[in-house]
Amino acid sequence: MSRQTSEKIAFAVLTFAAISVVVPILLVLGYIVVQGLGATSWEFLTAMPRSGMKEGGVLPAVIGTLVLTFGTAVAALPLGVGAAIYLAEYARDNWLTRAIRLAIINLAGIPSVVYGLFGLGLFVLALGMGTSIVAGSLTLGLMTLPIVISTAEEAILTVPQSFRVVSISLGGTRWQTIRYQVLPQALPGIITGVILGLERAAGETAPILFTVAAFYLPRLPTSIFDQTMALPYHLYVVSTQVPGMPIDVQFGTALVLLALVLSMNAIATVIRSRFRRRRQW
Amino acid sequence: MASTHGVKIETQNVTFSYSDSREPVLRDVSLQIRAHEITVLFGPGMGGKSTLLRLMNRLNDLLTGNEMQGRILFDGQDIYAPAVNVIELRRRVGMVFAVPIPLPDTIWGNVAYGPKLTGVHRKDQLNETVEKSLRAAALWEEVKDRLDEPAAALSGGQQQRLCLARTLALEPEVILLDNPTSGLDPLSTAQVESTLHDMKQDYTIVLVPHSVQQAARMTDRAAFLLNGELVEVGTAEQIFTRPTDPRTEAYVTGRFG
Numbered sequence: 001m002s003r004q005t006s007e008k009i010a011f012a013v014l015t016f017a018a019i020s021v022v023v024p025i026l027l028v029l030g031y032i033v034v035q036g037l038g039a040t041s042w043e044f045l046t047a048m049p050r051s052g053m054k055e056g057g058v059l060p061a062v063i064g065t066l067v068l069t070f071g072t073a074v075a076a077l078p079l080g081v082g083a084a085i086y087l088a089e090y091a092r093d094n095w096l097t098r099a100i101r102l103a104i105i106n107l108a109g110i111p112s113v114v115y116g117l118f119g120l121g122l123f124v125l126a127l128g129m130g131t132s133i134v135a136g137s138l139t140l141g142l143m144t145l146p147i148v149i150s151t152a153e154e155a156i157l158t159v160p161q162s163f164r165v166v167s168i169s170l171g172g173t174r175w176q177t178i179r180y181q182v183l184p185q186a187l188p189g190i191i192t193g194v195i196l197g198l199e200r201a202a203g204e205t206a207p208i209l210f211t212v213a214a215f216y217l218p219r220l221p222t223s224i225f226d227q228t229m230a231l232p233y234h235l236y237v238v239s240t241q242v243p244g245m246p247i248d249v250q251f252g253t254a255l256v257l258l259a260l261v262l263s264m265n266a267i268a269t270v271i272r273s274r275f276r277r278r279r280q281w
Numbered sequence: 282m283a284s285t286h287g288v289k290i291e292t293q294n295v296t297f298s299y300s301d302s303r304e305p306v307l308r309d310v311s312l313q314i315r316a317h318e319i320t321v322l323f324g325p326g327m328g329g330k331s332t333l334l335r336l337m338n339r340l341n342d343l344l345t346g347n348e349m350q351g352r353i354l355f356d357g358q359d360i361y362a363p364a365v366n367v368i369e370l371r372r373r374v375g376m377v378f379a380v381p382i383p384l385p386d387t388i389w390g391n392v393a394y395g396p397k398l399t400g401v402h403r404k405d406q407l408n409e410t411v412e413k414s415l416r417a418a419a420l421w422e423e424v425k426d427r428l429d430e431p432a433a434a435l436s437g438g439q440q441q442r443l444c445l446a447r448t449l450a451l452e453p454e455v456i457l458l459d460n461p462t463s464g465l466d467p468l469s470t471a472q473v474e475s476t477l478h479d480m481k482q483d484y485t486i487v488l489v490p491h492s493v494q495q496a497a498r499m500t501d502r503a504a505f506l507l508n509g510e511l512v513e514v515g516t517a518e519q520i521f522t523r524p525t526d527p528r529t530e531a532y533v534t535g536r537f538g
Binding site: 092162163164165166167168169170171172173176180181185279 | 338340343345368369371372375376378380382384385394395397398399444447448451
């Protein structure tokens with residue numbers, strides 16, 4: 001076989017591999033859209049469920065997921081970004097730093113259902129929060145912490161060292177340098193990472209199973225100590241727990257969840273590309 | 282703090298090595314920088330010149346694990362003493378780097394950054410400082426109508442003068458310049474050199490030059506550093522026309538470099 005032939009074959013195989021990555025996404029999206037589009041309508045998005053949830057809409061689940069996503073952000077952001085700043089700018093190469101990094105790696109490896117059980121034991125029972133938005137947000141926040149820390153740290157490390165040197169040589173303290181040079185430059189990267197982390201939290205079922213999710217609530221929650229419905233759990237419920245549920249309601253729910261998650265993705269992408277175009281380094 | 286005998290900065294038997302190497306980068310360097318003079322530190326590459334500059338405003342503090350022996354005095358005070366306010370030191374001893382590093386901000390924002398760090402926030406004060414510093418760096422006329430444009434849009438020579446203005450905004454007493462014209466064309470180089478000559482009466486300047494020729498153009502006093510050793514110090518006339526050490530003569534006449 002000549003060199004040119006093997007080159008062509010290799011190129012063809014690799015191109016095929018790359019293209020075939022797109023296929024599963026299109027299949028999943030396509031199937032869900034085709035099956036679920038029929039059920040989606042303005043009423044579906046804005047109405048409460050009726051008649052054993054076979055009719056009506058998914059409003060409480062959507063609201064619940066949005067509230068929980070916001071709660072996750074509140075729980076994970078301060079601690080996560082703070083830890084990232086510490087690791088990137090202050091930490092020295094000693095046993096404490098290594099222990100912290102090991103802890104973060106381990107946190108990332110814990111299965112989501114284990115987080116759910118932990119949330120049940122600590123937040124719901126021991127701290128007496130009951131199954132509530134607070135307990136659910138804290139559990140999801142804990143689960144999202146490793147992602148926030150690593151993407152934030154990476155964004156901070158991407159800021160060129162030369163800016164720090166300039167700031168220090170002008171008599172800036174380390175915190176001033178972080179506050180005026182590093183953080184503003186790293187912010188778009190941090191935001192993108194946080195959105196991607198929240199996106200995952202929005203779609204998780206196991207952590208909210210024991211800590212906040214409700215099978216059915218007749219009214220929207222009014223306080224952070226209330227339970228709430230949520231889209232991932234609601235999808236599970238309408239797909240398996242209610243006999244005689246119309247197929248398009250199931251897929252419609254899936255479509256709504258997918259749309260929510262993908263639009264978060266799109267926002268993150270837009271932020272990232274706008275930032276890339278505008279930055280001066 | 283009055284300077285003694287006109288000596289602004291003095292290094293006494295400074296030996297320095299970086300944490301990742303056993304070989305000292307500076308060996309037993311004792312050098313006096315006199316006030317209101319341009320002192321040039323010249324020599325072949327890896328001679329320790331940049332390192333010596335960075336020791337003078339403690340910029341090497343950013344890297345941990347280095348070892349230094351000897352003392353460095355600024356206005357007679359040891360700058361590495363525990364009680365020293367490093368922030369204050371860096372404001373009084375400013376530095377301009379070889380590659381112009383404009384901050385990702387407007388021209389105005391770059392020059393105002395130093396004063397802002399000290400707590401100056403009033404617009405009128407900052408505007409005054411920005412204009413004064415840009416004039417001192419011979420850049421005001423070229424940028425006065427576009428102060429809120431991004432600094433990255435300036436040419437190389439303009440950016441370097443901007444970095445100079447940025448340092449001047451803190452009204453330092455000493456300015457350290459590490460190869461400030463290395464990336465610049467001859468016209469910009471001449472502008473920077475002439476600006477530095479004009480500034481001499483108000484500041485003390487320590488310069489690592491781009492070439493022996495620039496060293497000769499800029500000196501009041503020149504120090505020849507070879508492999509970390511201070512070989513010879515003297516006035517321009519002494520060093521470049523009647524050097525006492527054969528190594529100095531060999532380098533100055535271009536027999537090695």
